[in-house]
Amino acid sequence: MNAYDSEVAEGTLRAAGYEVMSEGDAVERKSQKVKGEKRGQAYEQNELLPVPFFAPDIILMNTCSVREHAEERVIGRLGMLGKLKRTNPDLIVGLMGCMVEEHREKLFKRFPVLDLMVGTRNIKQLPNLIEQVIKTRKQVAQIKQDGISIEYTELISRKSKFHAWLPIMTGCNKKCTFCVVPKTRGTEISMPADEVVREAGRLIREGVKWITLLGQNVNSYKGDVCVGAGLKPASTFSELLESLCHLDGDFRISFITSHPHDATEELFRVIAKNPKISRHFHLPLQSGSDQILKRMGRQHTYPEYKRKVDRLRELVPDIAITTDIITGFPGEAEEDYQATVNALKEICFDGAFIFKYSARPETPAAKLKDDVPFAVKNQRNHELLKIQKQMTDDNNQKRIGKVSEVFVEGLNERNPKQVIGCSIHEKKVVFFGDRLLVGAFCFVRFNEIKHETFIGETTK
Ligand code: SAH
Secondary structure: OHHHHHHHHHHHHHHOOOEEEEHHHHHHHHHHOOOOOOOOEEEEOOOOOOOOOOOOOEEEEEEOOOOHHHHHHHHHHHHHHHHHHHHOOOOEEEEEEHHHHHHOOHHHHHOOOOOEEEOOOOHHHHHHHHHHHHHHOOOEEEOOOOOOOOOOOOOOOOOOOOEEEEEOEEOOOOOOOOOOHHHHHOOOEEOOHHHHHHHHHHHHHOOOOEEEEEOOOHHHOOEEEEEOOEEEEEEOHHHHHHHHHOOOOOOEEEEEOOOOOOOOHHHHHHHHHOOOEOOEEEOOOEOOOHHHHHHOOOOOOHHHHHHHHHHHHHHOOOOEEEEEEEEOOOOOOHHHHHHHHHHHHHHOOOEEEEEEOOOOOOOHHHHOOOOOOHHHHHHHHHHHHHHHHHHHHHHHHHHOOOEEEEEEEEEEOOEEEEEEEEEOOOOEEEEEOOHHHOOOEEEEEEEEEEOOEEEEEEOO
16 A cells, blocks of 8 residues: 555655655765756655665655554654754655554654655645645644545556556554554545456456455455446455456456455455466464454454464465464463464465564553563464465465466566566566566466576466
8 A cells, every 4th residue: 555655745846846766766866966956756665775875855754553563763854954054944845654643743753854644545635744744944734534545547657667556545443452453544445346347357458367356354355336327236256356357458466465354255256267367375373362353352262263264275276375473462472373384284375475573552552561471472473374385385385387467567677588467366477488578477387496486487
């Protein structure tokens, strides 16, 4: 969702006449900087370089509040930008994203370096806010949960010609006790189904070959369908997927994120019968212990989760399933942790994101004692990563010798006679192929794997 929001911010700023720089561009610019260069350049955050040592006029950070660590990094950067601002007082520093929703105007007091803040539902206001800062040099913010939640816009700078994010719903009505998302993104709002289908059609006509549907919980999508003057009952996520598959053209559809409680058999059946739908399913488990799942407010037990995964695998045998796990949730005893170890081994996911629990302000779990020592969280995290690596390797080995549909994303920078693609299970593969294949689908046999990248060859 943040990647999409950044693309909207960039497109909106470009349309208002701003030039948007990547960190790399900015470094080069510094050496060529011309006197009197037009003011009002924005800079795109690159995670890799720690300190901006160049001179854009505006620095905007898009932030995430899901875990404490993400926030700490932003806070560290704000400190560094304070120093930069002492040498360049005209610099404008702005924040967008969930940290803004979470802390709101309080951040202005704590960080005088901040000039502007824009909420997740108000991104279009960025040019106005910048103008206000330039005119008044006062701290300005637009953070309104009643702003437009999703609005399809052609003012978007997509990172890829072929791939597009397409938000279909935002917000979350679940009450996972660890999670800050309901606070930062608000309650669920879905886009009307006919608008989603229209926008997807437009993207496909524009040459997009792969659309990722976005939502905090896509499975609980409920979009009104307008028919003539009246409204038909709201369309479910499965119905929406079906309608999208009926659009003409060669394209792939994937989606994130699902919730085990709402991922239904009906959805699995729609995936099974539609080859345009990605064979990758991300289904956060969080813990293998029912006691912990209950305290997390997850609305599923481990056996229920396992039954869903088994059914999904029955209906879509080649599906790649990935998950999220939290280690060290309050009260996680050794046996709870062992239940998660067993779950990872039993389910044998294709991949898992494993996070150390951090209390988020005003979430129900923040009231519980964060009683698992950091060292234990850390150790469990490391062990789970190790186990998961073995599971991922086992799964990947099983794919060797098999043929998969692959979307060709670009040339292999290391060997321009090769192309890089992403399989229908969202596995990376390189193979010898003509550059004309870029942007097209083809069938590839997976011959071997090196560092989690398959090496393959095209087949007829
Ligand atoms: N349903 C959401 C989940 C977003 S958060 C969505 O996809 O939009 C992604 C993952 O971060 C969660 O699945 C969970 O594993 C992890 N997470 C969320 N809150 C956390 C916390 N307080 N501490 C550690 N990890 C957390």
